[in-house]
Amino acid sequence: MNYSSFPVYFLPLAREFHTSYAQISLAFSLRAIGDIIGGPIGGILVDKKGPRFMVLVGMLAGGIGFIVLSFTQSYMQFLLVLTCLISLSFSMPDHGVNAGINMWFKRRLGIAMSVASSGFSLGGLLLTPLVAWLVLNFDWRWAASSSGVIMILIGVPAALIFRYPKPGETDEEDNFPNTETSHGGQSCDETHKSTPILEPIITREFSFSEAMRTQTYWLLGIALALRLLAQITLMIHFVPILVLKDIPEGTSAILIAIASFFRLPIAVIVGYISDRWSRTKTSAFIMFLGVGACATVLFGPNYFGVGLLFALLFGAAHGANAITWAL
Numbered sequence: 001m002n003y004s005s006f007p008v009y010f011l012p013l014a015r016e017f018h019t020s021y022a023q024i025s026l027a028f029s030l031r032a033i034g035d036i037i038g039g040p041i042g043g044i045l046v047d048k049k050g051p052r053f054m055v056l057v058g059m060l061a062g063g064i065g066f067i068v069l070s071f072t073q074s075y076m077q078f079l080l081v082l083t084c085l086i087s088l089s090f091s092m093p094d095h096g097v098n099a100g101i102n103m104w105f106k107r108r109l110g111i112a113m114s115v116a117s118s119g120f121s122l123g124g125l126l127l128t129p130l131v132a133w134l135v136l137n138f139d140w141r142w143a144a145s146s147s148g149v150i151m152i153l154i155g156v157p158a159a160l161i162f163r164y165p166k167p168g169e170t171d172e173e174d175n176f177p178n179t180e181t182s183h184g185g186q187s188c189d190e191t192h193k194s195t196p197i198l199e200p201i202i203t204r205e206f207s208f209s210e211a212m213r214t215q216t217y218w219l220l221g222i223a224l225a226l227r228l229l230a231q232i233t234l235m236i237h238f239v240p241i242l243v244l245k246d247i248p249e250g251t252s253a254i255l256i257a258i259a260s261f262f263r264l265p266i267a268v269i270v271g272y273i274s275d276r277w278s279r280t281k282t283s284a285f286i287m288f289l290g291v292g293a294c295a296t297v298l299f300g301p302n303y304f305g306v307g308l309l310f311a312l313l314f315g316a317a318h319g320a321n322a323i324t325w326a327l
Contacts, residue, residue, distance in 0.1 A: 004124030007238035012140040017075040042095035052162040054096030059155030066148030070141040111271040124260025132253030246302040259315035266319030290317030
């Protein structure tokens with residue numbers, strides 16, 4: 001259950017609580033602001049409790065949150081559940097997963113992040129049509145409660161696989177060959193040619209206060225904030241945007257699944273390229289596809305082909321998300 005399923009709830013929630021699109025958008029915006037405020041807290045908890053704790057608590061909070069959401073009777077109740085419970089199901093596991101991967105990978109961090117992010121794509125591909133079917137054929141409350149049960153039954157056991165690497169398990173990722181020859185008699189030059197890494201790997205650890213005093217920290221933070229602002233806005237309004245393009249709600253949900261499916265190969269490809277070329281340049285290049293997605297729905301005519309092109313471009317741009325967490 002991730003951002004892919006939220007657009008399916010957008011219009012039913014607006015109809016249920018007799019609110020405007022702006023009020024539903026405000027609710028999701030407040031949830032995002034909660035992520036921003038909770039970011040530093042999440043980082044501290046990761047350091048103190050570890051990735052497993054973050055993912056486990058996040059999955060439990062999200063599952064309970066979706067179940068409680070199905071019983072809300074007013075817009076204010078919906079707002080409280082979304083910002084206080086469901087938001088934890090997004091921010092805490094994200095912190096835990098990203099931190100866990102960073103503990104295991106250095107050289108191939110780009111491809112590792114990309115492969116891990118494929119879980120979001122699979123969730124969108126497999127579960128968004130299910131959520132849409134429940135919403136359109138039963139009720140959004142059934143869909144919300146089912147989402148909560150799925151998160152608990154699948155997310156909690158999955159959280160238990162996270163652990164710290166044992167001594168020596170990450171030597172291959174952490175260390176460059178420091179002798180004239182490596183295993184099998186290969187020279188260092190030959191070894192580097194077989195695993196070309198064109199960007200230096202910086203292993204220095206920064207404290208929070210040290211990081212805040214660097215220009216890179218603020219530039220990266222601002223860039224990530226702007227990217228997420230655009231992507232989350234488009235994701236949340238995915239279905240309403242396509243409905244305005246005369247595409248039915250059910251078909252719009254299928255296009256979300258198509259976007260998630262297209263994100264899978266793109267994520268792996270750009271992750272592979274980023275480890276061998278440049279993570280910053282690869283990420284910047286892929287973001288132009290997101291610009292193309294915006295232009296498609298802004299200036300394209302009202303028909304299915306425009307919605308399909310929008311889904312493909314948006315999914316491709318979304319595929320580069322993991323690279324930014326590897327910078």
